[in-house]
Amino acid sequence: MTSDQSPDAVKRAGNEEPPRSGRGVSRRGLLGLVSAGAAGLAAGAAGGAALTTGLPALSGAGPVGTTTYPFYGEHQSGITTPAQDRLHFAAFTVSPSLDRVGLIELLSDWTVAAARLTAGLDVSEEGALGGPDVAPPDDTGEALELPASGLTLTFGFGPGLFEDADGADRFGIAVRRPPGLAQLPRFAGDALRPEWSGGDLCIQACADDPQVAVHAIRNLSRIAFGRASISWSQLGFGRTSSTSTAQTTPRNLFGFKDGTANLKLEDRAAVDEWVWAAHDDVAWMRGGSYLVTRKIRMVIEVWDRQQRVEQERVIGRSKGEGAPLSGGSEFSEPVFDAEGATGEPLIDPTSHVRRAHPSNVGGVRLLRRGYNYVDGSDPLGTLDAGLFFISFQRSVDAFVTVQNAIATDALAEYLKHVGSAVFAVPPGAREGGFVGEGLFGS
Amino acid sequence: MTSDQSPDAVKRAGNEEPPRSGRGVSRRGLLGLVSAGAAGLAAGAAGGAALTTGLPALSGAGPVGTTTYPFYGEHQSGITTPAQDRLHFAAFTVSPSLDRVGLIELLSDWTVAAARLTAGLDVSEEGALGGPDVAPPDDTGEALELPASGLTLTFGFGPGLFEDADGADRFGIAVRRPPGLAQLPRFAGDALRPEWSGGDLCIQACADDPQVAVHAIRNLSRIAFGRASISWSQLGFGRTSSTSTAQTTPRNLFGFKDGTANLKLEDRAAVDEWVWAAHDDVAWMRGGSYLVTRKIRMVIEVWDRQQRVEQERVIGRSKGEGAPLSGGSEFSEPVFDAEGATGEPLIDPTSHVRRAHPSNVGGVRLLRRGYNYVDGSDPLGTLDAGLFFISFQRSVDAFVTVQNAIATDALAEYLKHVGSAVFAVPPGAREGGFVGEGLFGS
Numbered sequence A, B: 001m002t003s004d005q006s007p008d009a010v011k012r013a014g015n016e017e018p019p020r021s022g023r024g025v026s027r028r029g030l031l032g033l034v035s036a037g038a039a040g041l042a043a044g045a046a047g048g049a050a051l052t053t054g055l056p057a058l059s060g061a062g063p064v065g066t067t068t069y070p071f072y073g074e075h076q077s078g079i080t081t082p083a084q085d086r087l088h089f090a091a092f093t094v095s096p097s098l099d100r101v102g103l104i105e106l107l108s109d110w111t112v113a114a115a116r117l118t119a120g121l122d123v124s125e126e127g128a129l130g131g132p133d134v135a136p137p138d139d140t141g142e143a144l145e146l147p148a149s150g151l152t153l154t155f156g157f158g159p160g161l162f163e164d165a166d167g168a169d170r171f172g173i174a175v176r177r178p179p180g181l182a183q184l185p186r187f188a189g190d191a192l193r194p195e196w197s198g199g200d201l202c203i204q205a206c207a208d209d210p211q212v213a214v215h216a217i218r219n220l221s222r223i224a225f226g227r228a229s230i231s232w233s234q235l236g237f238g239r240t241s242s243t244s245t246a247q248t249t250p251r252n253l254f255g256f257k258d259g260t261a262n263l264k265l266e267d268r269a270a271v272d273e274w275v276w277a278a279h280d281d282v283a284w285m286r287g288g289s290y291l292v293t294r295k296i297r298m299v300i301e302v303w304d305r306q307q308r309v310e311q312e313r314v315i316g317r318s319k320g321e322g323a324p325l326s327g328g329s330e331f332s333e334p335v336f337d338a339e340g341a342t343g344e345p346l347i348d349p350t351s352h353v354r355r356a357h358p359s360n361v362g363g364v365r366l367l368r369r370g371y372n373y374v375d376g377s378d379p380l381g382t383l384d385a386g387l388f389f390i391s392f393q394r395s396v397d398a399f400v401t402v403q404n405a406i407a408t409d410a411l412a413e414y415l416k417h418v419g420s421a422v423f424a425v426p427p428g429a430r431e432g433g434f435v436g437e438g439l440f441g442s
Helices: A027-035 A039-045 A048-054 A100-118 A210-223 A268-274 A300-304 A308-315 A352-356 A396-406 B027-035 B039-045 B048-054 B100-118 B210-223 B268-274 B300-304 B308-315 B352-356 B396-406
Strands: A086-094 A152-157 A201-207 A228-236 A289-298 A371-377 A383-393 A415-425 B086-094 B152-157 B201-207 B228-236 B289-298 B371-377 B383-393 B415-425
Touching (some): A086 A210, A201 A210, B086 B383, B201 B415, B352 B396
Antiparallel strands (some): A086 A201, A152 A201, A371 B228, B086 B201, B152 B201
């Protein structure tokens, strides 16, 4: 196995395996081998082991898009993995007829498929062209010839899985509901819509090619047919934070660098403290995390009418470099008691950077992993656009602490929270097991 | 100037200028120069000439994303330009108060801004950080540091510009309405929604980075404030056709290669015959084209339940290679009278490839340039997804001929046309002029 020479070649903190790169694992390559009669390799690749360790060594770094991240490991990928460029996030509602055995089967099926998809393979060994002509192909085919493109698939369990709307414990897991999985309170400025909120299960698909992320969600949704169905899904087109010091800080739709002070995977101690489930949480969540999504509509036309200095006051950073207004460069620590010539604070006390700073929220930190979205335009001709906020943290309460601090900051005036969901994200699956297996163990 | 060594380095048929590549034209590079005091270059770059010919030669091929296409020329870019990977398309309604002078000013302002944006610059010389603090910055800033990413901006005029809803000729251009700009008839299977249909003006933004395409539409929409506003817009995430023999054929959401038999820019004679406005059209449309958009929802869940052989019967091509069912490989010509062992036609007479083939539509050909879209999920849990179809042709009637032939083909059962629009796309602007100038000349 060769190490990836691309800019994204960052060692994953949660899993010592580096991302892999090479032509040999692309769907096209596999297709060629199969049609040439080398079906043995395809069969071998259907097991989890082959995907992470068993494929032949590949020469040199591949073209853009051939990065792969392992599916199995201590933690799920897609959390500390260097944030990819594109997102398709899906929330699912479980079928009323689904029982404990059925849920375990669904998670097992999803695990096998996810290990294949993240390796750049079709969803099943049969492939996109199907086996016997009497059945539809397992794979829908639109990702044929496309490499893995850094795909990660991250699974989560919503509160409804532990207690359904009727208060029933359908899956026999209520006693194992983790304390970290709180429901969110109502925040100032919430304008939540049910069509972008909640969910019994979720899958976060991140990749550097949107077609690959969409293909994964579509095929995992097909696998769930009759057992769970998508209640809402969201596409995101540009990451709005960095999760690695090897990445440059991107800009959000307000034109500001976003994620400068985000948790980075290289800061292993901080990730261990703030991302992975707290040590006093339930045992099956060890190595897991908690995921919060907030669909945040940005009132960008009003924002665009503000002077740059006003925008900078609201954020607390310069628009160009992203430096705190107390001085320095992008990664300088803000100095909140710094004053200007007339004694005014250089960083406004209501600014976003001040309110969200760990010093203002009891030290709490989040790993943000959100994406810009544009859902077209609304009837008034304004862009229906904003931030699909995603964060991972040690407990939902950690998010609540931060959100309470920023819900009335100077930036909140330009935001409308229209969607919201929380999920417990179990640790990574072991090869031969399934994601969330610990929840159902003895 | 150096030639681009990337796979997209294809000479444009309509404009002999090759795409350009290099670090020197990025917003970051310019920002650095300006802050270093070299404001003269920025001022020089504001004129059209500097953007296409006046910048210094750049060494070697740049990183992915630095390809630029010239804005000025015989034809608008974004038609025969090798199809980029991402789309943001916007339709505009003109303000009731806009008059002829105001429309010309808007088109002039858009032209200057488009020349800058396609060169990878901020929307105005003032830049994303603004000039005097009293005014908001001209540029919204989210594309700072991003290269041109192959951005093209293509402008079109809808029927309503020539005669408004009250039948008035507000801009004094009714006599110049081109015969090529017909309104579409109603087709079998149409389920058109006004919120995705029509428009007085349009801008097609294509780029290899969606943030760059979104940034362009947003800033051009800001420039239009008070004069025109977006009536609808659409994001597309994966091209569904090739417009150059140097590109591989992509797959649509049905999992099939799409665009195999599309017009390619290298076939100059066919492009001249079928893409550019017909020779008997009005003089100001010489070098222009006609643009049709159709938002086509795909019923992909039903499609996914079909056997591969049935899917192939419907399309008339194999799913793997995309070869016609009469045999050969992807680019083999289909043989419609080829028969199987029992005398049945190998290509079904109702198949999409048969119905759309030039031999079935009087030789008519279209240049297709559509994109996949996913707008999330509908309340039934199915993906709200499909094809945002775009085609350029010598007249709207050419599209009508083809659409009538395929509106009842075997594929139509899996499609629902929910949006529709037509635009006259004027020829390229000359440096110092504005797009559509010929429409207003003496």
